Amino acid sequence: MMNKLLSILQEYAENNRFPGTPAELYEPCAYILTLGGKRIRPALLLMAYQLFRDDVEKALPAAWAVELFHNFSLIHDDIMDAAPLRRGQPTVHTKWNATTGILSGDVMLIYAYRHLAKAGRPEVVAHLLNTFNRVATEVCEGQQLDVNFETRNNVSISEYIRMIELKTSVLLGGALEMGALCAEAGAEDVAHLYQFGRNAGIAFQIQDDLLDTYGDPEKFGKQVGGDILQNKKTLLVLKALEVANEQDRAALTQWMQTPETEGKVEAVRALFDKNSIPELIEIEKQHFQETAFKHLDDVSVPETRKAMLRQVVADLLGREA
Amino acid sequence: MMNKLLSILQEYAENNRFPGTPAELYEPCAYILTLGGKRIRPALLLMAYQLFRDDVEKALPAAWAVELFHNFSLIHDDIMDAAPLRRGQPTVHTKWNATTGILSGDVMLIYAYRHLAKAGRPEVVAHLLNTFNRVATEVCEGQQLDVNFETRNNVSISEYIRMIELKTSVLLGGALEMGALCAEAGAEDVAHLYQFGRNAGIAFQIQDDLLDTYGDPEKFGKQVGGDILQNKKTLLVLKALEVANEQDRAALTQWMQTPETEGKVEAVRALFDKNSIPELIEIEKQHFQETAFKHLDDVSVPETRKAMLRQVVADLLGREA
CATH class of the missing domain: 1.10.600.10 (Farnesyl Diphosphate Synthase)
Known part of the structure; x- marks a missing residue:
């Protein structure tokens, strides 16, 4: 489908190509x-x-x-x-x-x-x-x-x-x-669909940050740990800086100023694990995806018509429809 | 007016400022x-x-x-x-x-x-x-x-x-x-106004090329001769390369590869003068501006309503309305 x-x-795209010159x-x-x-x-x-x-x-x-x-x-x-x-x-x-x-x-x-x-x-x-x-x-x-x-x-x-x-x-x-x-x-359905997409989109981006560090290397398209190597201030880093003790915060800040080194990904991941960062981030993601699907529930068409959209977005978010 | x-x-602009953040x-x-x-x-x-x-x-x-x-x-x-x-x-x-x-x-x-x-x-x-x-x-x-x-x-x-x-x-x-x-x-008036602006715009750009080399230094906002100093391929250069004899073409081409030198503007202007370039370019300009004003004539409103528009565009083109 x-x-x-x-x-x-x-x-449609092929029938509407850009001009040649x-x-x-x-x-x-x-x-x-x-x-x-x-x-x-x-x-x-x-x-x-x-x-x-x-x-x-x-x-x-x-x-x-x-x-x-x-x-x-x-x-x-x-x-x-x-x-x-x-x-x-x-x-x-x-x-x-x-x-x-x-x-x-x-x-x-x-x-x-x-x-x-x-x-x-x-x-x-x-x-x-x-x-x-x-x-x-x-x-x-x-x-x-x-x-x-x-x-x-x-x-x-x-x-x-x-x-x-x-x-x-x-x-x-x-x-x-x-x-x-x-x-x-109708205006209400229009608004619910916007909120469905907006919230699902936020959940998807949160998941993207999570997968970059915790994804299955076989399934994840990019290099796992890439964000850590590039010192990106992802949601994982921000959450760790928020919840970790002073010592762990200092260690993370130190790593964020270190160029690519062997063991860097593992060390930062260990800091995240110790502070339950993946679990905390997963909770953030759940919040947005639950809000998203509530809005889809509220769209005033029969459930059968929603099946494909529900499945596609659930697949994107790695959850059951 | x-x-x-x-x-x-x-x-209107002040009531519709860009947001602060x-x-x-x-x-x-x-x-x-x-x-x-x-x-x-x-x-x-x-x-x-x-x-x-x-x-x-x-x-x-x-x-x-x-x-x-x-x-x-x-x-x-x-x-x-x-x-x-x-x-x-x-x-x-x-x-x-x-x-x-x-x-x-x-x-x-x-x-x-x-x-x-x-x-x-x-x-x-x-x-x-x-x-x-x-x-x-x-x-x-x-x-x-x-x-x-x-x-x-x-x-x-x-x-x-x-x-x-x-x-x-x-x-x-x-x-x-x-x-x-x-x-x-109506559609015809819409089309005439487009053609008025398009043709007047071409005449204006041609005039712009002309004034850069032949403008009154007191009235012209930029440095007269700037295009020559920057080796710009203006309409004057293209026309000269089209109509001049082999010797003048070679001289102009030589100047176009020369960095800013004393006497460069005068020398190139002399080549243009010898080949009647300003007169030839003025004829190009006249062609487009006459076409422009014919389209304004054909707009189906009383002449009195056209007075301001006619005057403003004539002023831009340095001609009588």
Whole structure:
């Protein structure tokens, strides 16, 4: 079912390729889209639409707008983070240069709005535009907070969660909200779907921090322990700095100023274990995912229509549907 | 009259300031808007609206959207051009850094769409969105062509004019078109106003190239001869390479590879004079400005309503109204 959705989305993308010229502008847009993301945001939008209506092809322009927005943000974030690779392939500014990354990102954002403009009757487009603009603004604010946090040493857990909420989770919520808006669902259902996505998104990001240190190396796509080696101020670190005794805090702070050393990952993980950090973080995650699914429960359509959306999000969060 | 329009626009801007936080994101947006541009694009939009209707405040959100778009493009272009100054003040990426320039530019573009979303009934917003998206795409394409031309030695005059058309003129046309759309003018008037702005914009850019070399140092804001010193491939250079004999072409090509030297501006200007370049360029300019004013003539409102718009654009082009 999910594959069916992704295949009609792909068909829409192929029928709506970027222009051929100027090639220097549009090739990077086509390139980033081939790097094999999971297309989770447009899939969520289409599944939200299908809660209410069967003619899912009507929601494709809005779904593609959300995917283009996401990819625009990847291109620009990769420049800001000076990231050489994305999914094992060169980032746009590495394969070309920063000028190309800036300008191709810009035009990709504008193309997101071009698809949005085709997403329904003028009244529907007006609603979609409001949601999209609100979420797009918040994503920029979240990226700014992330940039700010790199040079701050006093980030609180609630500030961190607010940052991941803005940077990534509101777009998941926004995608679900837009699917409901395309279907012209009622205002309460629209709001519940937004909250479902926003809370599930926060839970997902918390899980991402957890898996980076505690994931199964066989299943986890990246190097387990990467965040520790890069001294990232993840939720695990912030929680440990909050709950650990002075000695453990000092040891962790020391490790965070140490370059990659043999035994570093194990030592930091031992500090986390001693302070029950994985359990404490799991509780945070549970809180957001339970809130998320309560909102899905409250959407006023029969349970049978929710089955796919419920399963897909449960799978993402590694829990039973 | 024009001052009246600029003052109500300023009032709208002050009532619609950027949020206070994150300050790192929004301060650069406020900063670039204080650098004292002429606000010509929103003024054109408001004047186009006033051809048809008197309640000009209705057109303010669209006018401000166009001004924000223009300023977004300045921030990003300045990064791409590595420009240290704009209007004698540090550019955003110089005062802050490239990351700030990218992200603040992004959010400024999104804010342009936020104002656009408030610019009228859903049907009107839908039309505005189509025009804005089309023009915004073309501005990115024009910037890409400008980037490409820097490393090309075989740019034709028609390619150059197409570049300035996309990079700057379509936005003037788009502003006028959007003013007419806000007023719900007929399709023919909308099209004539776009062509008026597009052609006047090309004439203005041609004049800009001409004034850089032949302007009155007392009136011209920048250093006269700056383009020559920077070896810019302006329309004057392209025209000279097209019409001059082999010896003059060789001399010009030689100068274009010479760093700033005493007598360089005078020598290149003498080559231009000998080949009647200013007269030939003036003919190009006349062609576009005559086409422009024919389109204004064809707008189906009484001549009295056109007086201000006609005067303002004539002044910009240094001709009688």
